[in-house]
Amino acid sequence: MTGKKNRLxxxxxxxxxxxxxxxxxxxxxxxxxxxxFTSWGYLPVETPLFDFFDIYQDMISGREKDIYRLIDRExxxxxxxxxxxxxxxxxxxxxxxxxxxxxxxxxxGAILRHQNQEDISKNEFFQxxxxxxxxxxxxxxxxxxxxxxxxxxxxxxxxxxxLGSRDILAKLFADFSGEEFSHVIxxxxxxxxxxxxxxxxxxxxxxxxxxxxxxISFIGTATDFExxxxxxxxxxxxxxxxxxxxxxxxxxxxxxxxxxxxxxIDMSETGSQHYYTGIVFQGYLEGVDSAVVSGGRYDTxxxxxxxxxxxxxxxxxxxxxxxxxxxxxxxxxxxxxxxxDFTSAYREADKLRQQGxxxxx
Amino acid sequence: MTPLTLALxxxxxxxxxxKQFSLKGMGFSFDNRKLVAHDASGLLKIFLVKNSDLxxxxxHGIAGLGICGSxxxxxxxxxxxxxxxxxxxxxxxxxxxxxxxxxxxxxxKLTIATKFTRFTRDYYHSKGIPVEIVKLNxxxxxxxxxxxxxxxxxxxxTGNTLKANNLEIYEKLKDxxxxxxxxxxxxxxxxxxxxxxxxxxxx
Numbered sequence: 393m394t395g396k397k398n399r400l401x402x403x404x405x406x407x408x409x410x411x412x413x414x415x416x417x418x419x420x421x422x423x424x425x426x427x428x429f430t431s432w433g434y435l436p437v438e439t440p441l442f443d444f445f446d447i448y449q450d451m452i453s454g455r456e457k458d459i460y461r462l463i464d465r466e467x468x469x470x471x472x473x474x475x476x477x478x479x480x481x482x483x484x485x486x487x488x489x490x491x492x493x494x495x496x497x498x499x500x501g502a503i504l505r506h507q508n509q510e511d512i513s514k515n516e517f518f519q520x521x522x523x524x525x526x527x528x529x530x531x532x533x534x535x536x537x538x539x540x541x542x543x544x545x546x547x548x549x550x551x552x553x554x555l556g557s558r559d560i561l562a563k564l565f566a567d568f569s570g571e572e573f574s575h576v577i578x579x580x581x582x583x584x585x586x587x588x589x590x591x592x593x594x595x596x597x598x599x600x601x602x603x604x605x606x607x608i609s610f611i612g613t614a615t616d617f618e619x620x621x622x623x624x625x626x627x628x629x630x631x632x633x634x635x636x637x638x639x640x641x642x643x644x645x646x647x648x649x650x651x652x653x654x655x656x657i658d659m660s661e662t663g664s665q666h667y668y669t670g671i672v673f674q675g676y677l678e679g680v681d682s683a684v685v686s687g688g689r690y691d692t693x694x695x696x697x698x699x700x701x702x703x704x705x706x707x708x709x710x711x712x713x714x715x716x717x718x719x720x721x722x723x724x725x726x727x728x729x730x731x732x733d734f735t736s737a738y739r740e741a742d743k744l745r746q747q748g749x750x751x752x753x
Numbered sequence: 754m755t756p757l758t759l760a761l762x763x764x765x766x767x768x769x770x771x772k773q774f775s776l777k778g779m780g781f782s783f784d785n786r787k788l789v790a791h792d793a794s795g796l797l798k799i800f801l802v803k804n805s806d807l808x809x810x811x812x813h814g815i816a817g818l819g820i821c822g823s824x825x826x827x828x829x830x831x832x833x834x835x836x837x838x839x840x841x842x843x844x845x846x847x848x849x850x851x852x853x854x855x856x857x858x859x860x861x862k863l864t865i866a867t868k869f870t871r872f873t874r875d876y877y878h879s880k881g882i883p884v885e886i887v888k889l890n891x892x893x894x895x896x897x898x899x900x901x902x903x904x905x906x907x908x909x910x911t912g913n914t915l916k917a918n919n920l921e922i923y924e925k926l927k928d929x930x931x932x933x934x935x936x937x938x939x940x941x942x943x944x945x946x947x948x949x950x951x952x953x954x955x956x
Contacts, residue, residue, distance in 0.1 A: 554941055583834045583940075611944050658941070676941045681814030683938060 406460065406506045408517050408711075413723055417714055418518070420721045421547060422500050425520055425710075428546045429498035432539055434522055437497045439479040445471040448478055451667065451696070458505045472504045476519045477707055484525055485697030493526025493701065500710075521687070521707035525694070528702035530638065533671055533689065534645055536704045540675070540685065541651055543708065548718050551675040551684065553654055554611070555642075556661030558668045558688065560635040564604055564628075567595075574666060580608045581662040599626040611658045614643035639671065667693040670704070677716060684712045726750040757946055759797050760816035762804035762825075765910075766931060769841045770820055777953055796950065808833070808934075817939035818947070824908060824929045827872045833934040836951050842931035846872065847909045847922045850897050856904070856923040858882060866896035867906040876906075876926055894918045 403409065410418055426436070445461055448471065452459065460472040473479055476499050484495070500520040507516065522539060524532055537553075544551050561580065565573050579588040585605055592601060603626035610620055621628075621636070628636060639657065646652045663672035663686070670689030677684055687706025694701050714721075727749050731737035734753075741751040761770055774780060779792040781799055788801045800816050808829040811819040819833075824846060826833070846869065848856065857863075866887040867873045877884040887902050896902045898918050908929060909915065909922060933951065940947055 552942055582832070583937075611941075656941075674941075676938050678942055679814075681812065681936060681938055683941075 406504050407502075414714075416723050417717060417721045418710070421710060421714060421717060422520065424546045425543060426498070426500065428542060429522055429539075432496070432542075434496040434498040437480060437483065437499050439473065439476055439483055439499065439501065442470045442472050443479055443482065445469040447482065447697075451478060451665075451693075458507070460504050460506065473501070474503055474505045475707075476501055476503060477521065477523070477705065480523065481693050482697045484523070485694055485699040494532075495525040496522070497525070498522045515711040516709055518710045519707050520710050521705060523703055523705035525703045526701045527704075528689075528691065530641055530645070532702075532704055533642055536687070536706060537642065537646065537671075537673075538649065538651065540673075540687070540706055541654055543685075544675070547713060548720065549677060549713060549716060551654065551677050552656065553673050553675045553685075554656050554658035554661045555639070555671060555673045556657075556659050556663070557635060557639045557670065558663055558672050559670050560607075560632065560639065560659065561662065562669070563632040563635045564600075564607075566631070577662045577666075580660050581664070583609070583660050585609055597626070599624075602626070603628075608659045611656050611660070613652070614640055614647075614657060617657045642671070663688050665690070667696075673706070677713060679716060680712050682712070684709055724750055726752055728752045754795075754946075756791065756796060756798040757818060757943065757950055758800070758816045760800045760802050760807050760810045760819040762807050762819075762821060763801055764804050766804075766820065766822070766842050767801075773839075773841070773954070777956075779953070796953075811934060811936050814936050814939055817936055817943065818950075819934050820931060821934055822929050822931050824869060824872065826932065826934065828869055830871065832937065834937055834940055835932045836935055836940075836947070837933040837955055839931040839933070844908050844910045844929045845925045846906065846927045846929055848904055848906050848924050848926060849909070849915055849920050849922045850904045852919050852921045854903075863904055864902045865904045865906050866893055866902040868893060869906055872927075873906045894920060 442462070446469065459474045462470050462472070464470055480497070480499060484497075498521065500518070502517060503519050505516050522536070524536055540553065558577075561577065562573070565576055568576065575591065576588065579591065585608065588608065589601070589605060592604065596604070603624045606620055606624065610617065618640070643652060643655070643657065646655060661672055661674055667690045668688045669691040672688035673686070674683040675685035685706055685708045687704070689702070689704040691702040692700075694703060727744060729737045729740055729751065731740055737753055741753055744751045761767060771781065774792065779794050779796060781790045781792040781797070783790045783801060790799045790801075791797065792799065800810065802810055804821070805825055805828070807819050807821050808826060808831050810816045811833060812829070812831040820839070822842065822844075848865070850856070862883045862885050863877060864885045864887070865873055866889050868889060868891070870886050870888050873886055874884060887896065889896065893905045893907045894914055896905050897920060904923070906926065912922065915921060933954070935947060
């Protein structure tokens, strides 16, 4: 009996329930974002709740333990949806042969990730985001960055976006093997410059090494970034310069739109997923203990599902930001009617509802 | 200006940190039984927490910064940026047991009592040695004396406690250093103020 009672009070780790006020705020946020995405010409997609584990195995290395797996009646190993973008990539691979590009899609849904019983901080239960598929270059990068700002504006929030470039790092480490580059990415993302220096020591010239260390530890505006480039004894080669110019030209456009205050160039922002290829970014909000949005360009991910097409997108862990949303998202006041007989109460309520009021019968 | 939030551990590191900060013009003291204090320069809001809870406060962003040994950091498994390694508080993680005996490694499972279960398991598994672990929360030296386990893995500073209990170090497993850690998200939002603070304590 005690066992059953305990289970009534608990939920298994990795999922949650929402009631009343909190559920209302959540739905308001989702509705506002869907309206916004629709007004930018994005169409909704729904992904499966579970899929075959083996297709994704290589893409989730290191995170297997967070994923719920089960065995179906045929004996195949399945995984529950822990990241919508991953399931979406496969669906788009199947879909996009028969549709015109570019394709603009958005999604919202619950995700299931195991989390430590004692760690309540994560709130990784609900993901919403967009993908722009089949378009490359500055124009597409800017579309997604500006939509990201519009997304937070719709929630009345002002995030700080740290913008990095996987492309610049890939060009600087062109001589490194895939595995070595992954290690560089991981050390840079953790801002572990001591070990990074140790790892690349002797592999590249002293000038280039100190340039790389300055670059990866850098956070700031484009002006500071250009100063760093000017001061450096190392002069980037043509390919490296091209990747740097791409990032700087995005900044120039953001400045023209007066949006640059939301951004910092941060080369330690390397993207947690191995599939990123171009710009990568994460967004932070005061009062939230980890990044609330992450995204970037991934031009080769879809190839793994049989369809090669450049893509860029972002994904928000919406439950992390809901506590910061204003009272505009809360349940509005309602009117209770005083009429005694139902018929006249019904008529009065109907009239008031047409004026936009919330009426209890 | 909003002060930076910093968690400090009770125990062996506290007095040392206090002395160092005082030298840099950031002296502080905790009123009787209070666990929150401000430093003299108004730069810091300081929380005094139990050593092993410190990473939890920083992970949840309650304190943006923390000062913590790599032994405790390893056990929690959270992700932080390490901003600085201090030159005080260094110690070593060691395996020890009764004096006169030795470490029996050949194919045998090692039975070890320790506070540092994650480190101990990972360390011996990476060497291909199976281990059986008994988790203790303190006075680990008692385990071999009373016959709970043959070995212990623990921090050794002076070795005096071992000696007093007729135990000795068989092997040093790892150097343990004291780090200034920061919640990654906190760093991204406050990197300028945090960098200034780091410059001040390292100057």
